[in-house]
Amino acid sequence: MIYFNNVSKAYKDGLALDDITLKIVAGEFVSIIGHSGAGKTTLTRMIVADENPSQGTVFFESINVHELKSKDLTKLRRRIGVVFQDFKLLSNKTAYENIAFAMEAVGKTDEEIKSDVPHVLELVDLSSRLHHFPNQMSGGEQQRLAIARAIINQPELIIADEPTGNLDPINTHEIVQILKKINDLGTTVILATHNRGVIDSVGKRVVTMEKGKIIRDSKNGK
Amino acid sequence: MTELKRIIKAGFINFTRGGLVSFAAVLVVTITLSVITFIILLQTVLYFSLNVIKDKVDVTIYFTVDAPESKILLFKESLLKLPEVRDVSYTSATEALSLFRARHENDYPTIAALDEIGINPLGAYLNVKAKEISQYESIASFMKSDSGLVLGTTSIIDKVNYYQNKLVIDRLNAIISGAQKLGFLITLILIIITIIITFNTIRLTIFIAKEEIGVMRLVGASKMRVRGPFMVEGVIYGIIATVITLILFWPATAWLGRNMTDFLGLNVYDYYVSNFFQIFAIILLSGILFGVISSFLAVRKYLNK
Numbered sequence: 001m002i003y004f005n006n007v008s009k010a011y012k013d014g015l016a017l018d019d020i021t022l023k024i025v026a027g028e029f030v031s032i033i034g035h036s037g038a039g040k041t042t043l044t045r046m047i048v049a050d051e052n053p054s055q056g057t058v059f060f061e062s063i064n065v066h067e068l069k070s071k072d073l074t075k076l077r078r079r080i081g082v083v084f085q086d087f088k089l090l091s092n093k094t095a096y097e098n099i100a101f102a103m104e105a106v107g108k109t110d111e112e113i114k115s116d117v118p119h120v121l122e123l124v125d126l127s128s129r130l131h132h133f134p135n136q137m138s139g140g141e142q143q144r145l146a147i148a149r150a151i152i153n154q155p156e157l158i159i160a161d162e163p164t165g166n167l168d169p170i171n172t173h174e175i176v177q178i179l180k181k182i183n184d185l186g187t188t189v190i191l192a193t194h195n196r197g198v199i200d201s202v203g204k205r206v207v208t209m210e211k212g213k214i215i216r217d218s219k220n221g222k
Numbered sequence: 223m224t225e226l227k228r229i230i231k232a233g234f235i236n237f238t239r240g241g242l243v244s245f246a247a248v249l250v251v252t253i254t255l256s257v258i259t260f261i262i263l264l265q266t267v268l269y270f271s272l273n274v275i276k277d278k279v280d281v282t283i284y285f286t287v288d289a290p291e292s293k294i295l296l297f298k299e300s301l302l303k304l305p306e307v308r309d310v311s312y313t314s315a316t317e318a319l320s321l322f323r324a325r326h327e328n329d330y331p332t333i334a335a336l337d338e339i340g341i342n343p344l345g346a347y348l349n350v351k352a353k354e355i356s357q358y359e360s361i362a363s364f365m366k367s368d369s370g371l372v373l374g375t376t377s378i379i380d381k382v383n384y385y386q387n388k389l390v391i392d393r394l395n396a397i398i399s400g401a402q403k404l405g406f407l408i409t410l411i412l413i414i415i416t417i418i419i420t421f422n423t424i425r426l427t428i429f430i431a432k433e434e435i436g437v438m439r440l441v442g443a444s445k446m447r448v449r450g451p452f453m454v455e456g457v458i459y460g461i462i463a464t465v466i467t468l469i470l471f472w473p474a475t476a477w478l479g480r481n482m483t484d485f486l487g488l489n490v491y492d493y494y495v496s497n498f499f500q501i502f503a504i505i506l507l508s509g510i511l512f513g514v515i516s517s518f519l520a521v522r523k524y525l526n527k
Binding site: 082088090092101105109110149 | 224228235236239240433434436437438439440441442443444445447
């Protein structure tokens with residue numbers, strides 16, 4: 001589903017990614033672990049073309065994502081749900097509106113939005129927060145809202161970049177369980193984290209990164 | 223259609239939730255529109271004053287006492303055909319005498335001397351007004367060249383006061399044209415400054431939303447879906463600022479009309495009221511254009527991906 005072919009990314013202060021070659025199959029749950037600055041975020045941002053490689057290519061199925069025109073890139077992004085450590089919710093929109101915006105972006109009708117938004121918020125246990133703004137919600141709630149936004153359009157891939165970085169252990173556990181459930185339903189999940197405990201609780205494929213390189217790719221969650 | 227409806231709705235919601243940021247943007251657009259309204263009124267006063275001065279300039283052609291009226295009237299007709307001439311008025315010798323008498327009714331020696339002569343010593347004259355001050359020179363040249371102005375071997379023109387007033391007319395012409403150029407330059411500078419201030423304020427309001435623009439793009443929103451609400455907000459800034467500006471200028475022009483009409487030579491309030499719809503249209507269009515174009519350009523910077 002996703003192919004990184006000899007991808008490198010150089011910034012002024014050094015290499016963020018160094019000759020990465022990686023293949024992710026549809027339906028997989030891949031955890032990418034590494035210290036801060038290992039290149040996890042750069043790697044995940046490459047998939048949605050939020051970063052351009054200095055060298056190499058990134059394919060989403062048969063599409064070279066960095067050769068896409070703006071319009072086609074928008075279409076590709078609609079097939080991918082993204083969850084960030086800092087949630088990246090739209091602060092001037094309520095929980096309902098944040099989800100509705102993602103649905104409007106893909107052209108869903110008002111009727112679909114009205115019926116699906118409460119349903120997905122119920123899935124992430126946020127029914128009581130429907131009309132709350134992000135700054136009126138706890139970190140865990142905001143992250144669940146971000147996940148709800150990411151899954152609302154039934155994407156083929158979920159990218160979660162440090163989704164538990166700002167959360168306490170209970171909320172961390174909840175988020176991991178939600179991501180596992182999403183993967184069980186057939187969605188490919190890429191989880192980038194520096195938290196070994198999170199990786200252990202997932203127990204699936206683990207790619208370990210260090211200084212922009214992949215130093216280990218383990219199928220059994222180690 | 224649904225997309226447009228959603229964009230407009232989002233623009234309104236963003237505006238109402240924008241709080242202080244929206245208030246600041248409206249304030250700055252209001253200042254811009256106030257400057258434009260002020261410039262419109264200033265230009266009006268300037269042009270009005272210049273026109274009053276221009277209207278005071280004319281050229282009088284005095285004819286000899288024996289100049290036949292038919293020749294003078296024929297000459298008047300040919301002057302009126304000149305494209306430079308705005309108006310020509312004829313004063314006959316008899317009328318000239320009555321005007322002279324009226325002007326000097328308290329000047330006993332002059333009136334007595336006139337009575338002593340017994341005949342009318344004054345000739346008829348034509349008063350010529352040109353469309354532009356700079357055109358008097360060519361009208362004067364035309365008079366020199368017109369062969370119909372000769373009676374026998376002598377000219378029927380006694381004198382033309384253009385040649386006595388030439389220096390004053392030329393200076394006045396230079397001052398008027400300088401004032402117009404200066405007015406235009408000041409207008410241009412003020413408009414450029416206000417446009418830059420408006421653009422930067424709107425750019426700042428959008429800078430605050432920079433990260434959100436990136437998020438919107440990441441969740442798959444099209445460029446128009448991201449940009450649209452900001453442009454709608456720009457339209458709202460323009461409309462509200464227009465209303466505020468026009469309301470503010472109502473009492474301001476009323477005060478000017480009441481207290482400054484003599485000084486300005488024009489009742490600014492009357493002008494404001496009688497041209498309200500034109501001013502409203504100019505201000506509204508400027509406000510909306512400023513808002514929309516500034517928003518469009520400011521968002522573009524963050525829409526690259």
